[in-house]
Amino acid sequence: MAIVKVERPKLSAGEKIYFGAILKGMVITLRHAFRSLAGKSTGAETLKSSGIGVTMQYPEQKWDDQMPEYYRGAPALVTDEQDRERCVSCQLCEFICPPKAIKITPGEIPSDDEWAKVEKRPKEFEIDMIRCIYCGMCEEVCPEQAIYLRPDYAITGTNRSEMVHDKKRLYEIGGKRVGLVNKWNELK
Amino acid sequence: MSEDATATAELKLPKDVAAEKGMVNVQIDGKWIQVPRGTRMIEAAKMAQKEIPHYCYHPKLSSPGNCRMCLVQMGMPPRPAPGEDPKYGEDGYQEIGWMPRPVIACANTVAENMGIRTTGELVEKTREGVMEFLLINHPLDCPICDQAGECKLQEFSVEHGRGQSRFKEDKIKKPKNVDIGKNIRLDDERCIMCSRCIRFMDEVAEEPVLGFSQRGTHTSVTVHPGYRLDNNYSLNTADICPVGALTSNDFRFQMRVWFLKETKSIDLNCGTGCNTVIWTRGNEIFRVTPRQNDEVNSAWMPDSHRLAFHQLQTDDRLTAPLVLKDGKHVETSWLEATAKAAEVLAMRQPNEVAVIASGRLSNEELYLARKIAGALKTELLSLVPRVGESDGKLISADRNPNTTGASLIWESDDPGAKLDAIREGVAAGKIKALLCLGEDLLEEAGFKPTHLKKLDHLVVTHTHANPTAAHAAVVLPGVGFAEKRATYVNVTGRLQRTNQAVIAPGGVRDDWESLACLLAKLDPDYEVPASMDGVIGALGGEIEAFQGQSFGKIGDLGVQITDTGVTIPLLEQERARIASGQIVG
Numbered sequence: 001m002a003i004v005k006v007e008r009p010k011l012s013a014g015e016k017i018y019f020g021a022i023l024k025g026m027v028i029t030l031r032h033a034f035r036s037l038a039g040k041s042t043g044a045e046t047l048k049s050s051g052i053g054v055t056m057q058y059p060e061q062k063w064d065d066q067m068p069e070y071y072r073g074a075p076a077l078v079t080d081e082q083d084r085e086r087c088v089s090c091q092l093c094e095f096i097c098p099p100k101a102i103k104i105t106p107g108e109i110p111s112d113d114e115w116a117k118v119e120k121r122p123k124e125f126e127i128d129m130i131r132c133i134y135c136g137m138c139e140e141v142c143p144e145q146a147i148y149l150r151p152d153y154a155i156t157g158t159n160r161s162e163m164v165h166d167k168k169r170l171y172e173i174g175g176k177r178v179g180l181v182n183k184w185n186e187l188k
Numbered sequence: 189m190s191e192d193a194t195a196t197a198e199l200k201l202p203k204d205v206a207a208e209k210g211m212v213n214v215q216i217d218g219k220w221i222q223v224p225r226g227t228r229m230i231e232a233a234k235m236a237q238k239e240i241p242h243y244c245y246h247p248k249l250s251s252p253g254n255c256r257m258c259l260v261q262m263g264m265p266p267r268p269a270p271g272e273d274p275k276y277g278e279d280g281y282q283e284i285g286w287m288p289r290p291v292i293a294c295a296n297t298v299a300e301n302m303g304i305r306t307t308g309e310l311v312e313k314t315r316e317g318v319m320e321f322l323l324i325n326h327p328l329d330c331p332i333c334d335q336a337g338e339c340k341l342q343e344f345s346v347e348h349g350r351g352q353s354r355f356k357e358d359k360i361k362k363p364k365n366v367d368i369g370k371n372i373r374l375d376d377e378r379c380i381m382c383s384r385c386i387r388f389m390d391e392v393a394e395e396p397v398l399g400f401s402q403r404g405t406h407t408s409v410t411v412h413p414g415y416r417l418d419n420n421y422s423l424n425t426a427d428i429c430p431v432g433a434l435t436s437n438d439f440r441f442q443m444r445v446w447f448l449k450e451t452k453s454i455d456l457n458c459g460t461g462c463n464t465v466i467w468t469r470g471n472e473i474f475r476v477t478p479r480q481n482d483e484v485n486s487a488w489m490p491d492s493h494r495l496a497f498h499q500l501q502t503d504d505r506l507t508a509p510l511v512l513k514d515g516k517h518v519e520t521s522w523l524e525a526t527a528k529a530a531e532v533l534a535m536r537q538p539n540e541v542a543v544i545a546s547g548r549l550s551n552e553e554l555y556l557a558r559k560i561a562g563a564l565k566t567e568l569l570s571l572v573p574r575v576g577e578s579d580g581k582l583i584s585a586d587r588n589p590n591t592t593g594a595s596l597i598w599e600s601d602d603p604g605a606k607l608d609a610i611r612e613g614v615a616a617g618k619i620k621a622l623l624c625l626g627e628d629l630l631e632e633a634g635f636k637p638t639h640l641k642k643l644d645h646l647v648v649t650h651t652h653a654n655p656t657a658a659h660a661a662v663v664l665p666g667v668g669f670a671e672k673r674a675t676y677v678n679v680t681g682r683l684q685r686t687n688q689a690v691i692a693p694g695g696v697r698d699d700w701e702s703l704a705c706l707l708a709k710l711d712p713d714y715e716v717p718a719s720m721d722g723v724i725g726a727l728g729g730e731i732e733a734f735q736g737q738s739f740g741k742i743g744d745l746g747v748q749i750t751d752t753g754v755t756i757p758l759l760e761q762e763r764a765r766i767a768s769g770q771i772v773g
Contacts, residue, residue, distance in 0.1 A: 088331045088332045089441070090330075090331035090332065090336070090444070091443075091444045091447070092331075094447075095444070095446060095447070106441045106442065106443070106444075107441060108440065108441050116365075117364070117365075118332065119332050119364075119365055119441075120331075120332040120441050143330070143331045144331055183328065
């Protein structure tokens, strides 16, 4: 490898005091400042600017409609067309979950229930959102298409217990999901 | 050349060498091994460390050969023409002529110069075909099926199946979630007709209530009309069911098996001491299943004993030492409780003190109980006998798991003999202080509350809060069967061990430790050993039967340390069936 000696550039006296360059920078900054006050910042429209500059005023403004289909937010449970809870508490998600965020208490469906033939459902289903890393393994492993990562990303709470999503909360986030395989709906 | 020929003629052929030992030569996947004459092909393959997948075959049951999963390719030397001598190759074996169709390995026995192929195109195609037929009507229940994770159908379908179903027609519908007995749930759709449960109920439990009904694809396992599967050995059918057709009501939907940790232990509900596996997750026991030990429990276990673990996980467990202060029990430190116990026991004359130990205590605890009685200079040391009726199978008439251990350690033929004397002494007011280890005296010991009120001082150790403990001056909490390492001697004289599966609530001290500390207070010369192994060592030094024994030496299957002459009826029945060739054993 040949050694290349890099010479320092020779600066003129004007360049050496840097004043010109500083002034130039200030002019550019000021120009952008005035433009942003006039609501003419570059890319303001595509970045959903709130009016001044390109900044979106979160949480008053949100970029939810910009989110891609495949966005991985909070994992949640879904019900099918007949409002049947799809989860049968097979506990595969609990097993696969890398940070061990999921805790399921399995339970039997009582014999007088409309869906008694499914036999099993979660008595309690808890996802600790402090632990969750949004990897989507639970969705991938689910044999019943019951758990999905939803676009909800603003998971907040003021203490640890609020950050644990219980079954009720998970169905609230998940809602109804149609067009999935319905293996329990056939005459059985 | 001629020299070579004479040399081979002098050497014995492999078949003659094997025949002298009652063995035969079998070639398994190209390798020759010697196996005993009359061995099943599947067992011979097991000896050669080759797995032959199977469903219906179980060494402890008869072999009907109906699942067809164990099909292998078999070959024998071609039959010589009349007058022709058999030809032996250079290795001394005859050439094997392979049969074009497979045979079942579970019900056929090996023969001299037989060849078995457990792999190869024919065998693999056959298995794939059998798996496809088994899966045709099998429902997609795995997510809700308790067997998932320990299901042979899942395992072999991954290993030997074709991966995808070609079946376009509708699956046969059969009864699901059928209540056939107290402990067992039946799902007929999942059944693969291996008939293991039917044979178990017929041959081992001797209550043949199960059978097949219908024909063809509609064949299903049913319980005989008017009968239920309420036998005390019914849960063994769930254990041997290779699929999820029979599942345990108790364990149903409690936890997936892949979360459970297995701890080898023994059962402490009777003198037999069935070998068990305790399945736990976290600090909770989910189920107890039998573990094979041909000297104790074969591969079975009574339902009543395996469900007894629930008694351990109740809310009334004692979690801290208690002393009586102003008529109320208050929690205190181990140090204070032990000192108080020693004080109240030692302040009486030797003939005013008695020690009642439980037959459920381990060898180490019984040894320390004897030492404590010695330190108190009292002769009044007794067990509480628990005598029931043997069920003629695995449940021993002696419901204490360690009566034999007590006889050995206390050097007494009847360790429970003095119980009546102690009770009468207490009733007459002669005995003023009583140490009660692991027993509720108001239960089986025949004591009455009025007796206990006559005592000046009562010291109790127990796992649970109980009426006897309510009368006690000092209560020391104990640990249960799954919470400690300990050794026991069963009715036949076999030394066995339990392992710790869970931690006792409240982080309670091990029983041997609390007793050793109490002994150290009573006898200043006694030094508390660093671990339980020290107690076994000391025990071995004093009692001949335990000489040289250690926790590690006992092993998972135990060691016979004495012969009591007692036999386990189920094992006798099993041995008779092995001798008559009905089962492999």
